[in-house]
Amino acid sequence: MTAAPARTDALIEELRARFDNRLSTAAAVREQHGRDESYHRAMPPDAVVFAQSTEDVRDIVLICRKHNAPIIPFGSGTSLEGQVAALKGGVCIDLSQMNRIVAVNSQDLDCTVEPGVTRKQLNEHLRDQGLFFPIDPGANASIGGMTATRASGTNAVRYGTMRENVLALTVVLADGRVIRTSKRARKSSAGYDLTRLFVGSEGTLGVITDITLRLYGIPEAISSAVCSFPTLDDAVQAVIVTIQSGMPVARIELLDDVMLDAINKYSKTSFRVAPTLFLEFHGSERAVAEQAEAVQGIAKDFGGTDFAWTAKPEDRTKMWQARHDAAYAAMAMRPNGKIWPTDVCVPISRLAECIAETKRDLDGSFLMAPIVGHVGDGNFHLAFVLDPSKPEELKEAERLNERLVMRALAMDGTSTGEHGIGYGKLDFLVAEHGEAVSVMRAVKMALDPDNLMNPGKVVRI
Amino acid sequence: MTAAPARTDALIEELRARFDNRLSTAAAVREQHGRDESYHRAMPPDAVVFAQSTEDVRDIVLICRKHNAPIIPFGSGTSLEGQVAALKGGVCIDLSQMNRIVAVNSQDLDCTVEPGVTRKQLNEHLRDQGLFFPIDPGANASIGGMTATRASGTNAVRYGTMRENVLALTVVLADGRVIRTSKRARKSSAGYDLTRLFVGSEGTLGVITDITLRLYGIPEAISSAVCSFPTLDDAVQAVIVTIQSGMPVARIELLDDVMLDAINKYSKTSFRVAPTLFLEFHGSERAVAEQAEAVQGIAKDFGGTDFAWTAKPEDRTKMWQARHDAAYAAMAMRPNGKIWPTDVCVPISRLAECIAETKRDLDGSFLMAPIVGHVGDGNFHLAFVLDPSKPEELKEAERLNERLVMRALAMDGTSTGEHGIGYGKLDFLVAEHGEAVSVMRAVKMALDPDNLMNPGKVVRI
Numbered sequence: 001m002t003a004a005p006a007r008t009d010a011l012i013e014e015l016r017a018r019f020d021n022r023l024s025t026a027a028a029v030r031e032q033h034g035r036d037e038s039y040h041r042a043m044p045p046d047a048v049v050f051a052q053s054t055e056d057v058r059d060i061v062l063i064c065r066k067h068n069a070p071i072i073p074f075g076s077g078t079s080l081e082g083q084v085a086a087l088k089g090g091v092c093i094d095l096s097q098m099n100r101i102v103a104v105n106s107q108d109l110d111c112t113v114e115p116g117v118t119r120k121q122l123n124e125h126l127r128d129q130g131l132f133f134p135i136d137p138g139a140n141a142s143i144g145g146m147t148a149t150r151a152s153g154t155n156a157v158r159y160g161t162m163r164e165n166v167l168a169l170t171v172v173l174a175d176g177r178v179i180r181t182s183k184r185a186r187k188s189s190a191g192y193d194l195t196r197l198f199v200g201s202e203g204t205l206g207v208i209t210d211i212t213l214r215l216y217g218i219p220e221a222i223s224s225a226v227c228s229f230p231t232l233d234d235a236v237q238a239v240i241v242t243i244q245s246g247m248p249v250a251r252i253e254l255l256d257d258v259m260l261d262a263i264n265k266y267s268k269t270s271f272r273v274a275p276t277l278f279l280e281f282h283g284s285e286r287a288v289a290e291q292a293e294a295v296q297g298i299a300k301d302f303g304g305t306d307f308a309w310t311a312k313p314e315d316r317t318k319m320w321q322a323r324h325d326a327a328y329a330a331m332a333m334r335p336n337g338k339i340w341p342t343d344v345c346v347p348i349s350r351l352a353e354c355i356a357e358t359k360r361d362l363d364g365s366f367l368m369a370p371i372v373g374h375v376g377d378g379n380f381h382l383a384f385v386l387d388p389s390k391p392e393e394l395k396e397a398e399r400l401n402e403r404l405v406m407r408a409l410a411m412d413g414t415s416t417g418e419h420g421i422g423y424g425k426l427d428f429l430v431a432e433h434g435e436a437v438s439v440m441r442a443v444k445m446a447l448d449p450d451n452l453m454n455p456g457k458v459v460r461i
Numbered sequence: 462m463t464a465a466p467a468r469t470d471a472l473i474e475e476l477r478a479r480f481d482n483r484l485s486t487a488a489a490v491r492e493q494h495g496r497d498e499s500y501h502r503a504m505p506p507d508a509v510v511f512a513q514s515t516e517d518v519r520d521i522v523l524i525c526r527k528h529n530a531p532i533i534p535f536g537s538g539t540s541l542e543g544q545v546a547a548l549k550g551g552v553c554i555d556l557s558q559m560n561r562i563v564a565v566n567s568q569d570l571d572c573t574v575e576p577g578v579t580r581k582q583l584n585e586h587l588r589d590q591g592l593f594f595p596i597d598p599g600a601n602a603s604i605g606g607m608t609a610t611r612a613s614g615t616n617a618v619r620y621g622t623m624r625e626n627v628l629a630l631t632v633v634l635a636d637g638r639v640i641r642t643s644k645r646a647r648k649s650s651a652g653y654d655l656t657r658l659f660v661g662s663e664g665t666l667g668v669i670t671d672i673t674l675r676l677y678g679i680p681e682a683i684s685s686a687v688c689s690f691p692t693l694d695d696a697v698q699a700v701i702v703t704i705q706s707g708m709p710v711a712r713i714e715l716l717d718d719v720m721l722d723a724i725n726k727y728s729k730t731s732f733r734v735a736p737t738l739f740l741e742f743h744g745s746e747r748a749v750a751e752q753a754e755a756v757q758g759i760a761k762d763f764g765g766t767d768f769a770w771t772a773k774p775e776d777r778t779k780m781w782q783a784r785h786d787a788a789y790a791a792m793a794m795r796p797n798g799k800i801w802p803t804d805v806c807v808p809i810s811r812l813a814e815c816i817a818e819t820k821r822d823l824d825g826s827f828l829m830a831p832i833v834g835h836v837g838d839g840n841f842h843l844a845f846v847l848d849p850s851k852p853e854e855l856k857e858a859e860r861l862n863e864r865l866v867m868r869a870l871a872m873d874g875t876s877t878g879e880h881g882i883g884y885g886k887l888d889f890l891v892a893e894h895g896e897a898v899s900v901m902r903a904v905k906m907a908l909d910p911d912n913l914m915n916p917g918k919v920v921r922i
Contacts, residue, residue, distance in 0.1 A: 107705060107810035150650040161648050163657075164625055179897040185806040186838045187622050188875035189611040189661050191882060191890050191919055192901045196624070196657035200650050217707035244568060246678035287748060345646040349568035377647045414649035421652055429652050436640040439908065440653045446907035447900065458652055 008046045008089070011067035015049060015091065018059055022050040033092040036079040037139065037327065039338040039388045039397075040424065043085035045072055045092035052097050054170060054178060054209040061207065062176040064091050070455050071174075073203040075115060075145030078137070080341045081422025083149065083202050087456035093207060095144050101125050102210060110167055110184060112212045115144020131215045134159035137418070138324045144208050149420040150200030154323065157243070157376030158250040158282065161418065165214045166199050171206040174448040184212060197443070202420055203454035205447045219282035222250075223292055224316045225309035227299045228274040232256055232359060232371075234302040235275040236352040239375045241298050243348055247291055251280035252376040253323060256359070259330070259370035266329035267322040272306060277375075278323055280316070326372050330383040333368060337385045340397045344408035345379040345417030354411055355380060358404055367396050379417035406431070421458045429459070469507045469550070472528035476510060476552065479520055483511040494553040497540040498600065498788065500799040500849045500858075501885065506533055506547035511555045515631060515639060515670040518554060522668065523637040525552050531916050532635075534664040536576060536606030539598070541802045542883025544610065544663050548917035554668060556605050562586050563671060571628055571645060573673045576605020592676045595620040598879070599785045605669050610881040611661030615784065618704070618837030619711040619743065620677065622879065627660050629673040635666075635909040645673060658904070663881055664915035666908045680743035683711075684753055685777045686770035688760045689735040693717055693820060693832075695763040696736040697813040700836045702759050704809055708752055712741035713837040714784060717820070720791070720831035727790035728783040733767060739784055740770075741777070787833050791844040794829060798846045801858045805869035806840040806878030815872055816841060819865055828857050840878035867892070882919045890920070 015023050024030070025047045034044035046069070051057045064071045070090025077084060086092065098114035101122065105111065106129050113122060120140045122133050135146060136153035145151070147169070152161035159165065168182035181194040198205060229235040232254075239252055254277055255263070261273045277299070281291040288311075296307045310316065322329075331337045346354045355371065362369055362382075373380025382404065384397035405415045405428050415421075415428035430437050440459045444451075451461045476484050485491070486508045495505035507530070512518045525532045531551025538545055547553065559575035562583065566572065567590050574583060581601045583594050596607060597614035606612070608630070613622035620626065629643035642655040659666060690696040693715075700713055715738055716724070722734045738760070742752040749772075757768045771777065783790075792798045807815045816832065823830050823843075834841025843865065845858040866876045866889050876882075876889035891898050901920050905912075912922045 105808065105810065107701070108808040109705070110808070150654075152648055156648060160625070163648070163654065164621070173900070177896055177899075179900060180895070181897060183870070183875050183893065184808045184873040185840075185869075185875040185878065186809075187613055187617060187624070187806055187840060187878050189879050189881040190875050190877050190886070190893050191661070191898070192666075192904060193611075193624065193654075193657045193661055194894075194897055194900055196654045197904075200652070200654055205653075217705075219707075240568070244570070244678075246680075284748075284751065286751070287745075290745065290747070345648055347566065347569040347571070347645045348647075349566065379646075379648060408646075409644070412645040414644050414646040414651050416651050417646065417648050418650050420650040425651070432644065432651050433655075434641070435638055436642060436655055437652070438638075439634070439640060439655055442907040443653060443658075443904055446903040 011063065011069050012047050014063050015047060018063065019049050024048045033074050033084065033094065034086050036077055036082060036084050038080045038082065039340045039386065040082040040085060041388065043087055045086035046089045048092045048094050050094045050097050054172060057093060057172045057207050057209050058176050058178060060091060060093055061172055061174065064452060065176065068450065070452055071207065072454050073148065073207045075142030076118060076140065078139035078141045079145060079149060079422060080419045081424035083420060083422040083457060085423065087423060095142065098209065104129065106131060108184065109215045110212055111215055112210055113143050114210055115142060115208050117143045119143065119146065126215065130218050132218050133213055133215055135162055135165060138327050143211050147199055147208055147211050148202050150418070152374065152418045154251045154253055154374055156374060157252055158248055159216065162199055163196060166195055166211060167214060168212040169195055169198050169208050170210040171198055171208055173206045174453050200420065202422065202457050204444060204458045205453060221283060221285045221288040221311065222316065223281050223288050223309055223311040224319055225279040225292055225295065225307060226271065226276060226319065227304040227307045228272045228276045230303045232275040233352055233356055235277055236355055236375060238277065238299050238302040238304060240348055240351060242295055243376055247294060249279060249291065249295065249376060250282040251278065253278040254373045254375040254380065256371040258368065259326060259372045262329040262333050262370055263322050263326060266332045267325055269322050278319060327383060330370050330385055333385045336387065338388050340384040340386060340401070341381060341419065342401045342404060343379060343381040343417050343419050344404055344413055344415060345377060346408050346411045346413030348378045350411040350413065351375060351378050354407060357407055358382065361400055361403055365396060365400060367393060367400065377417065378413065423456050426460060472524065472530050473508050475524050476508060479524065480510050485509045494535050494545065494555065495547050497538055497543060497545050499541045499543065500801045500847065501543040501546060502849065504546035504548055506553035507550045509553045509555050511558050513558050515633065518633045518668050518670050519637050519639060521552060521554055522633055522635065525913060526637065529911065531913055532668065533915050534609065534668045536603030537579060537601065539600035539602045540606060540610060540883060541880045542885035544881060544883040544918060546884065548884060557603065559670065565590065567592060569645065570676045571673055572676055573671055574604050575671055576603060576669050578604050580604065580607065587676065591679050593679050594674055594676055596623055596626060599788050604672050608660055608669055608672050609663050611879070613835065613879045615712045615714055615835055617835055618713055619709055623660055624657060626675045627656055627672060628675060630656055630659050630669050631671040632659055632667040632669055635914050661881065663883065663918050665905060665919045666914060682744060682746045682749040682772065683777065684742050684749050684770055684772040685780055686740040686753055686756065686768060687732065687737060687780065688765040688768040689733045689737045691764045693736040694813050694817055696738055697816055697836060699738065699760050699763040699765060701809055701812060703756055704837055708755060710740060710752060710756065710837065711743040712739065714739040715834045715836040715841065717832040719829065720787060720833045723790040723794050723831055724783050724787060727793045728786055730783050739780060788844060791831050791846055794846045797848065799849050801845040801847060801862070802842060802880065803862045803865060804840060804842040804878050804880050805865055805874055805876060806838060807869050807872045807874030809839040811872040811874065812836060812839050815868060818868055819843065822861055822864055826857060826861060828854060828861065838878065839874065884917050887921060
């Protein structure tokens with residue numbers, strides 16, 4: 001850690017004078033705020049401040065500036081590429097107490113929330129009004145964190161990602177100024193798209209303190225289906241044909257045999273241990289039945305069996321909870337297991353080939369890594385299950401991860417579909433974007449010339 | 462014009478040496494490239510170069526840099542806020558000869574085109590493959606220009622705008638470097654969203670030299686409907702209820718009585734002269750019938766009459782061509798008429814109020830201005846029909862436009878839904894975004910420190 005003690009002492013004194021017991025320097029609190037849900041080791045900040053308002057955030061930023069201390073925003077700590085690690089010490093701004101739902105405009109199908117609101121909290125709040133917010137990363141992440149990492153999830157194939165579903169943001173800049181990136185209109189061509197610039201910036205350009213989101217009416221009818229296939233390739237081919245048919249399927253998720261086995265053990269389910277698709281259809285009663293029938297036909301062409309569909313809410317909930325708990329199921333595959341999760345996204349025409357080559361890599365390795373994916377978008381995940389204290393396991397995961405990312409890039413895909421860069425994928429950003437990274441760096445330097453906003457993440461300065 | 466003759470001579474000499482007869486300094490050519498389709502007077506560049514490749518564009522940029530000359534990209538000249546005006550002289554890069562469709566990946570539902578390809582050209586090319594690109598501003602605009610102004614059109618309520626439908630760009634930067642903003646994956650969280658930064662930047666951050674777009678399968682069934690209403694408010698209320706019901710209507714367009722009258726005269730149609738909705742439904746045969754029926758029911762609740770729907774392609778084409786020609790119909794309302802077009806976009810809950818107040822303004826003015834709008838998004842347009850040589854008419858249009866924009870901003874709307882800022886709405890950008898404009902300026906200065914890229918547009922330096 002580069003934080004000089006003298007700097008830290010004066011900084012903490014000033015923060016304490018302003019925030020009193022909302023400041024913590026306890027080792028356990030700092031440790032908890034320096035790690036996410038991946039294998040990355042904890043890199044604790046010097047202090048954690050629990051913010052309750054945009055003014056709090058602004059004051060923290062101004063005090064940190066004065067002492068030249070890094071600023072790291074923290075939502076629910078469920079990131080996967082080390083986004084919250086305090087690589088250079090500094091102050092963590094915990095936003096979990098900023099968890100008010102500021103406004104729901106049901107007529108306009110939008111709402112404004114503070115960054116600490118979690119996706120489950122929001123949907124519980126919306127349910128009675130017949131509305132929902134579709135973006136659902138596995139964890140019960142905060143909306144602020146989801147915005148900052150441009151998260152998506154199982155519904156993205158139909159509803160888009162955070163990129164498409166954030167209408168406006170309030171942001172505290174590195175110099176303490178507070179801006180609103182947009183009005184609440186559905187579309188605008190008034191100036192540069194600052195909303196999209198901050199979505200996915202991982203705290204490196206400013207701290208997001210409220211978020212206006214698009215909402216959707218809960219569909220009249222929802223049904224889910226499960227279908228298993230002889231091979232992974234058969235399942236992927238069925239996905240490709242479904243997507244290319246233009247069917248508005250709401251969810252289409254792939255799980256391999258390793259993943260199903262882990263899920264059955266962790267979630268006490270009894271899915272067949274085989275390459276499997278989990279699907280969901282949204283629409284009118286008639287449309288949902290039509291879609292399920294059409295997909296069943298496609299699945300059959302690729303050897304799909306046991307096609308089971310249900311409109312029972314409890315069955316659906318159980319199935320999707322199991323899917324969302326996939327990362328925890330992977331961790332439970334071995335005692336004290338940690339996961340090194342990685343995700344890539346390729347054009348769908350290359351998906352089968354990309355998954356097949358990846359599976360061959362895994363078959364030749366001593367590491368276990370279940371495959372699971374939002375395959376309707378061409379996005380899939382591996383989770384290397386490992387013991388981070390064993391260098392040979394880390395080395396093997398690194399080797400396989402690099403091969404996976406380079407394979408995706410060679411197919412005109414991306415190094416990460418939804419986990420972000422953090423500091424885990426810094427080198428891959430350069431491999432992916434080349435010269436364009438220098439444009440990202442120019443933007444970063446323009447908005448944060450002292451490199452205080454979550455330094456060491458997304459772009460190297 | 463600030464261009465000193467000495468600078469211009471040396472610049473033109475060097476450009477001529479490289480581009481020979483693809484360089485023009487003819488008055489007529491310069492004049493044609495200095496104006497768009499609005500009332501803004503022509504501000505001709507010093508020279509026009511017809512680029513045929515990314516390398517051409519790069520060389521023009523490098524030569525202009527050397528001579529400190531402004532660079533203005535030009536697609537089809539159909540912008541509406543003076544985006545192509547050479548406010549400070551300089552070189553216009555005409556991109557209309559870069560009109561190749563580089564690749565269509567039908568399996569991935571995407572394509573890559575050069576910036577001079579027009580939307581009609583693209584759709585003609587795609588039709589045989591059962592695909593289409595939905596974004597349709599009134600004019601047969603170039604895809605490059607549509608990208609640069611973040612255009613949308615009648616389908617945006619269902620398919621989104623250029624913001625949602627551009628996957629990746631190639632851009633020549635102000636220093637001549639060429640970057641690719643993204644891979645072809647459907648989603649990515651790899652770094653800052655440079656694609657969205659350049660979409661809507663109106664040539665002020667770089668010159669776009671190719672564009673990768675999302676495509677859609679031509680729906681199994683398409684039907685259109687026309688319905689007239691007793692009052693504008695009734696029509697708007699019907700729109701609001703339709704949108705709030707979550708119905709996936711593909712197009713829902715409002716035209717007022719003045720507009721219908723002008724269209725009937727210009728396009729030789731015989732629509733009833735009354736507040737009217739033009740609608741379109743996309744989906745399966747069944748879904749389309751279901752939607753049309755549901756909307757007819759809603760329309761009836763608001764006094765809608767003469768609800769006529771058709772699936773005949775020739776009827777649909779005629780109706781939408783008339784709609785797309787609305788701007789030309791407005792110009793034809795008086796001899797040698799020009800239009801001052803303006804557009805705002807508000808949250809849909811405020812739409813009826815916003816239109817009603819605007820109509821009251823127009824009723825009290827001596828200027829004519831038909832109202833037409835993509836009301837499903839809360840977006841509507843006025844076109845003041847005027848003679849730009851009459852200062853009192855310009856002044857009155859200015860007054861009404863300012864009242865309209867300020868009304869929209871007060872309703873949490875935007876100063877422009879799809880026409881962009883150009884230099885016509887520079888002041889409104891500040892009214893809309895406040896402090897955030899300084900962030901836009903910082904980005905502009907970081908990417909174009911000498912302010913050579915389309916200077917005087919979007920942000921004042």
